[in-house]
Amino acid sequence: MLFVVLIVSALPWLPTPLSIQGLGLLAIAAGLSRCPWIAAIALCVMCQELRISAAISQLWPPDTPAQLCQGRAVVRAVDTLQPPETVVVVTWQSSDCARLRPGDQTRVRIPFLDVQRGDVLQGVVSVRPLIALSNPGGWDARRGALTHGIVAQGQWRAGSIEPSTELRRALRERLEAWPQPLGGLALALLFGERVALSKQLYDQVSIMGLAHLLAISGLHVGLVLGAVWWVSGRVLRGCHPRHRLFLQTAIISVLGLALADWTQWSASVSRAVGMLIIAAGLRSVGWRVDLMTSLLWTALVMVLWTPLLGLSSGYWMSVIAVATIAWLHGISPLKGLRGVLRMQWVFSTTLNASLSMALGFVFPWLGLLSNLVVVPLLGPLLVGLAGLLISDATAWATLLNQGVRAAFDGVEWLQTHALLRQVVATEVLLLIAVFGVLSVLPACVPRAFCGMGCVLVCLLWPPRMPLRQLQVVDVGQGSAAVLQVGASRWVFDLGPGQPGRWDRYTEIAPVLSGAKDVHVLLSHGDLDHVGAFEPLRRERVPDSVVGGGRMSERAMPCLAGQVWAVDGITVEVLWPDRINHAPENRASCVVLVSDQVHAVLLMGDADWFAEAQTVRALAARDRLGAIDVVIASHHGARDGSNPSFQAVLGAEAVVISVGATNRFGHPNTAVIEGWQRAGARVYRTDRDGALTYRFGKGLQGFRERSPSRW
Numbered sequence: 185m186l187f188v189v190l191i192v193s194a195l196p197w198l199p200t201p202l203s204i205q206g207l208g209l210l211a212i213a214a215g216l217s218r219c220p221w222i223a224a225i226a227l228c229v230m231c232q233e234l235r236i237s238a239a240i241s242q243l244w245p246p247d248t249p250a251q252l253c254q255g256r257a258v259v260r261a262v263d264t265l266q267p268p269e270t271v272v273v274v275t276w277q278s279s280d281c282a283r284l285r286p287g288d289q290t291r292v293r294i295p296f297l298d299v300q301r302g303d304v305l306q307g308v309v310s311v312r313p314l315i316a317l318s319n320p321g322g323w324d325a326r327r328g329a330l331t332h333g334i335v336a337q338g339q340w341r342a343g344s345i346e347p348s349t350e351l352r353r354a355l356r357e358r359l360e361a362w363p364q365p366l367g368g369l370a371l372a373l374l375f376g377e378r379v380a381l382s383k384q385l386y387d388q389v390s391i392m393g394l395a396h397l398l399a400i401s402g403l404h405v406g407l408v409l410g411a412v413w414w415v416s417g418r419v420l421r422g423c424h425p426r427h428r429l430f431l432q433t434a435i436i437s438v439l440g441l442a443l444a445d446w447t448q449w450s451a452s453v454s455r456a457v458g459m460l461i462i463a464a465g466l467r468s469v470g471w472r473v474d475l476m477t478s479l480l481w482t483a484l485v486m487v488l489w490t491p492l493l494g495l496s497s498g499y500w501m502s503v504i505a506v507a508t509i510a511w512l513h514g515i516s517p518l519k520g521l522r523g524v525l526r527m528q529w530v531f532s533t534t535l536n537a538s539l540s541m542a543l544g545f546v547f548p549w550l551g552l553l554s555n556l557v558v559v560p561l562l563g564p565l566l567v568g569l570a571g572l573l574i575s576d577a578t579a580w581a582t583l584l585n586q587g588v589r590a591a592f593d594g595v596e597w598l599q600t601h602a603l604l605r606q607v608v609a610t611e612v613l614l615l616i617a618v619f620g621v622l623s624v625l626p627a628c629v630p631r632a633f634c635g636m637g638c639v640l641v642c643l644l645w646p647p648r649m650p651l652r653q654l655q656v657v658d659v660g661q662g663s664a665a666v667l668q669v670g671a672s673r674w675v676f677d678l679g680p681g682q683p684g685r686w687d688r689y690t691e692i693a694p695v696l697s698g699a700k701d702v703h704v705l706l707s708h709g710d711l712d713h714v715g716a717f718e719p720l721r722r723e724r725v726p727d728s729v730v731g732g733g734r735m736s737e738r739a740m741p742c743l744a745g746q747v748w749a750v751d752g753i754t755v756e757v758l759w760p761d762r763i764n765h766a767p768e769n770r771a772s773c774v775v776l777v778s779d780q781v782h783a784v785l786l787m788g789d790a791d792w793f794a795e796a797q798t799v800r801a802l803a804a805r806d807r808l809g810a811i812d813v814v815i816a817s818h819h820g821a822r823d824g825s826n827p828s829f830q831a832v833l834g835a836e837a838v839v840i841s842v843g844a845t846n847r848f849g850h851p852n853t854a855v856i857e858g859w860q861r862a863g864a865r866v867y868r869t870d871r872d873g874a875l876t877y878r879f880g881k882g883l884q885g886f887r888e889r890s891p892s893r894w
Contacts, residue, residue, distance in 0.1 A: 185480045188225055192487050193494040195232050196330075199891035202233050228488070235491040240894050243326060244283065244313035244336040246844050252341065253311045255279030259303045259348075261448050262377050263291060270299045270379075273334060284311060289333050294340040302350045307343010311336050315844050316894075317658045318873025318886045321694030326894050331495045352446070358576060365592060366585035370569045372398040376447050388595050394554055397562060400447040402456030402502050404566055408443065409436055409460050411567070429468040437461050451486070451493060452502035458482035459506070475510040479503065508534065512624055526624060533620025549608055550598055615642055652753060654777060654784050655695055656815060656875040658886070659688040661843030661850070662712035665786060665815060666692065667777055669751045671700040675726075676775060676786050677707055681715020689716035693723070701727045705742065705755075707772040707788030709734030732773035732788070736763045742773040744801065752779050753879070758801040759794050767791075769818060774798045776807070782879045783807055785835070787817035787824065795829040802833075809834030813877050816840045816859070820851020820868075830862040837865045837883050844870040 195202075207230035214223035257274035264271045276288050284290070292309055314337050316326040329335070347353070352375075359370055360380075368380035376399050378386065389395050416435050420428045440457035447453045459475075459482045466473055473481075483503050486493055493499050512527055572581050608616075618638045622631045650670035657664040659679030667674035673696050681687030696702060704726045706714050714735060720726065730746070731739035746757040758774045765771040772788030790798065795817065802808045811833055817824030820840040838859045840851045851868065859866050867875050872885030 185477070185484070188228070189480050189483045189487070191225070192228060192232055192484065193499075195229065196236055196492050196494045196893075199893055201237055201893060202229065204230055204233060207233065232488070232491050239330060239333075239492050242288070242335050243330065243894065244311075246313050246315055248283070248313045249845075250310055250312035251281050251283070252308055253279050253281035253284050253338070254308045255281070255284070255306075257290075257292075257305045257309075259299060259301050259305065260289060261301060262299065262379055264379060269293045269295050272299055273332065274305060281311065284336070288335050291329075291334055291337045292340055293338070294345075296345065299345065300348060300353050300356060302348025302353060304346040304348075305340070305343060306346070308341040309338040310341055311338040313337075313845075315660065317660060317688075317691055318890075319658050319691045319694065320655075320874060320876075320886060320890075321697075322658070322691045322874075324892070327495050327892065330492045330894060355573060359573060361578060362581045363585045366581060366588050369398075369588060370573065373400065373404070373566055374569055374573065376400040376450070385592060388592060394551065394558060397558065400443075400450065400453060402452035402506075403562065405440070405443050405447075405453050405456045406460070407566065408570075409440055409456070412436065412439060413460075413464070426468070429464075433461075433464040433468045436464050451496045451499035454486055455479075455482055455499070455502045455506070458485060475513060476507065479506050479510060505531070530620050530624055534617045550595075611642060615639070650751065651878070652751070652779075653876055653878040654813075655877075656839050656841055656869060657688075657692055657695065658869040658874045659691055659841070659843075660870075661819065661846040661848070662688065662715065663707070663788070663815070663819065663841040664688065664692055664713075664716075665841075666695040667753070667755070668695065669753050671698065672750050673699040673702045674748075674750075674755055674777075675702065675704045675720075677713040677788070678704070678716035678720060680712040681719075682711065683718055687716040687719050689719040689723075692716060692720075696724075703727055703748070704729045704739075705773060705775060706731040706735045706739065707742075707775075707786075708732045708768050710768060710789065713788070730757075730773075732760065732763075733765075733768045733771035736771075754778050759790065759797050761797070769823070770794050772817075774801075776802075776805075778807075779879055782812045783810060784877060785811050785814040785833075787815055789818040789824065791817070791823055792826040792829070795824070795826050799829060799832060808832055811835040813837045813839060813883055814864075816851070816855070818850075819846075819848075820855045821848070822852040822855065825855045825858060827858050830858045830864075833862070835859075835862070835864045837867060839875050839883075840866065840868045842868055842870050 207226050211223045211226035211230065214220075214226060256277045256279075258277060259272045260275045261273045262270065263273055271291060271293055273289055274292050276284055276290070277286055279286070290309075290311060291314075292305075294305075314325050314329050314334070316324050318324065356371070356375060359367060359374070361367075362370060364380075365382060365385045368378075368382060368385065371380045372378045378398055381398065386395070386398070389398060413432055413436055416432050417428065420431055423431065440460055444450075444453050444457045459478045462481055463473060463478045486499070508530060509527060512530060517523070568584070571577075572584070615638065619635060622629075622635050622638075625631060625634075651668050652670075654665060654667045657666060657679065662680030663677045664679040665676040667676070675692070675696070678692065679688035681689075702720075702724065704717075704720070706717065706729070709731070710733075729739035730742045731737075732742035736742060741763045742757055742760070743763065744757055744759055744761045748755045754777070756776045756778070758776055760771050760773070763771070769789040769791045770793055772790045772794060774788060774790050774794060775786045777784045777786065785798075785802075787795070787798070799808065802811075809832075812835070814833060814835040814837075816838050819842045840856075842850045856866055867883065867885060869875065871887075873887040875883060875885055877883045
C-alpha cells in the first residue's frame with residue numbers, strides 16, 4: 185500500500201507523461217498472468233495519467249492573449265490583501281469567453297478591500313494566462329495553480345458585487361471588531377485567511393519558522409473532532425455500544441465534512457477528516473486499523489479524487505508528519521505527557537531538518553525552540569478563540585489580546601539576540617536530526633555507538649569546493665543576476681517591481697541564502713532593474729551598494745575603473761566614465777566578471793554608444809573574442825546589441841533576460857538573428873528559466889536541468 189501511494193502521488197512530478205498504451209498492455213499482461221495487484225496498479229496509474237493530462241490541458245497556454253470576459257462568478261477564497269486591491273479565487277458560473285467554462289477557477293485582482301468568500305461577482309474581467317518563473321528554490325505559479333484547480337488569472341474591470349449571506353460572513357464581521365493582533369491571528373487560525381495579519385507580526389512568526397501554523401491545519405481539525413468524539417461518547421454512554429459507535433461516526437463524518445468545506449478542502453484538513461472517518465467507520469463495524477493503515481488509505485483516496493494533489497507541499501508535509509507519529513507510536517506507544525514531549529522533540533529536529541533541506545525552509549535557533557513550546561499550546565488557544573467568537577465575548581477577547589501582544593513583544597525581544605535569530609547551518613540541522621532519530625530508537629540499538637559514528641562522519645566528511653557561478657534569475661520582464669563565489673554574493677540588478685506593492689525578491693532570495701556578505705551593483709534606476717532594492721534592504725543591509733544612472737544619487741556611483749576581487753574572480757566596471765550621462769540607458773553600468781581564463785559581460789540597458797565604449801575597454805584588456813557569456817543589453821531590444829558590437833565581441837553564448845508575452849515585443853527578431861550570425865548560442869529566461877554559468881563548466885538553463893510537464 186505504501187508503494188502504491190508513493191507511485192500515484194509522485195506521478196504529477198514526472199517531467200513527461202507515461203505511455204497510456206504501455207500501461208494498458210501491462211495491465212492486460214498482468215491480468216492474464218494472474219497478477220491482479222500489478223494489473224490493478226497499472227490500471228490505477230493509467231487512469232491517473234489520463235486525468236492529470238486533462239487537468240493540465242485546462243491551463244491557459246502562456247502565449248494566449250488576454251481576453252475581456254463578461255459573466256458571473258462566486259468568490260471561493262480570499263487569497264491576499266494588497267491595498268487598494270484584494271486578490272481572490274473565483275469559480276465561474278457563466279461567461280461569454282469560450283475558453284472560460286462553468287466551474288473553472290481563476291485568480292482575480294479586485295479594487296475593493298471588503299470582499300469575502302461567497303460574494304457573487306457579475307461584470308467584466310480581463311483574463312490572461314498564468315506565467316511561471318523558473319528558478320532554483322523559486323515558486324512555480326503554474327504548478328501552484330494546478331494544485332488548487334486555477335486555470336488563469338485576471339483583473340476586475342467593471343460590474344457589481346453581491347455580498348454573501350452565509351454564516352461565515354456574519355462570524356467574520358464579528359471577528360473584525362476584535363483588537364489587533366488577536367483579530368488577525370484568530371482570522372488565520374479559525375478562517376484560514378492571513379489577510380488581516382500585520383506585516384510585523386507575520387515577519388516575527390516567519391522568522392521563527394512557524395508561518396505554516398497560521399492556517400487551519402489537520403492538527404486543528406484533529407483536536408476539534410477528537411474532542412467531539414470524546415464528548416459524544418460521554419453523552420451517548422446510555423446507548424447500546426454498537427449504536428453509540430454508529431452515532432459517533434455519523435456525527436464525526438458530518439462535522440468533519442463541514443470543517444473541510446469551511447477550509448476550502450485543504451490538503452491537511454482533508455487528510456485529517458478522511459483518516460477519522462475511515463477509522464471511525466471501520467471501528468463501528470468491528471474492524472480496527474492502525475494509524476499508518478488509516479493514513480495510507482486516506483492518502484490514496486485523496487490522490488485518486490484529486491490527481492494533482494501530489495504537487496501540494498501541504499499534502500506531503502501532512503502525510504510525512506502523521507507517518508512520523510505512526511512510526512513513533514509503533515516503536516513505543518505515545519502515552520501521556522512523556523509521549524507528547526517525545527513526539528514534539530522528533531518533530532522539532534527530524535522534520536525541521538528534512539523540510540529545510542528538501543523544500544528550502546529556513547529555521548533559526550529561535551524557531552527550533554519555539555516548535556517545542558508553541559505547538560502544544562495551539563490546541564487550547566484554538567478552542568479558546570472559537571469559544572470567544574461563538575459567545576461574542578468581546579471583553580474577554582480584549583483581555584486575551586493583551587496576553588498575545590505581550591507574547592509577541594517577548595518574541596521581538598528574543599529576536600534581537602543574534603544567536604537566536606541566526607539561521608541554523610545545514611550540517612548542524614542534519615546532526616540535530618540524527619540525534620532526534622537516535623533518541624527514539626529501541627533500547628536494543630547501541631545509541632551511543634551510532635551517535636559517535638555520525639559525529640565522526642560529519643567531522644571527517646570532505647569539505648565541498650566553493651561554488652563559482654553566475655546565475656541570471658528569471659524575474660520576468662526585468663533583469664537580475666547573482667554572482668556566487670564561496671560565501672560571497674554579488675547582485676547585479678534586482679528585477680522589476682513597484683515600491684510598496686510588488687517585487688521579485690522572493691525569486692532572488694534563495695540565491696542569497698547562507699551568504700556572509702552581499703554586495704549590490706545596480707546598472708541604473710529603471711524600475712525593471714531595481715524593483716526589489718527596498719525589500720532587500722529590509723531583509724539585510726548590503727555590505728556595499730553601487731549604482732549607475734539615477735541610482736548613483738542613492739549609492740556609491742558606478743564608474744569605469746572600479747575593480748573588486750574575491751577568491752580569484754574579478755568584478756570590473758567598464759562603463760560609464762562619468763555620472764551625468766543621458767539618457768538613462770546610456771548611463772547603465774557595464775560590468776565584466778572574469779577569472780584568468782573565462783569572462784562574463786553584463787550590459788544592463790546600455791545603448792549603442794555605451795556598447796562602442798565597451799568594445800574599446802575590452803580591446804584595451806585583450807578580451808575581445810574571449811567572452812564566454814554576454815547578458816544582452818535592454819532585454820534584446822532594438823536599441824541595444826549593435827550588429828558591429830555582436831560581430832566583434834566573439835561571445836560563445838548570449839542570455840536575454842525577458843518576460844514571456846511582454847508588451848514591448850522584446851526580444852527583437854533582428855537582434856536574435858544578429859547574435860546567431862555572430863556564432864553565439866541564444867538563451868532566454870522566458871523559455872529556459874534561470875540560466876546558471878559555472879566558470880569553466882558552461883551554461884545551463886533551469887528548465888533543461890529540471891523539466892516539468894506543465
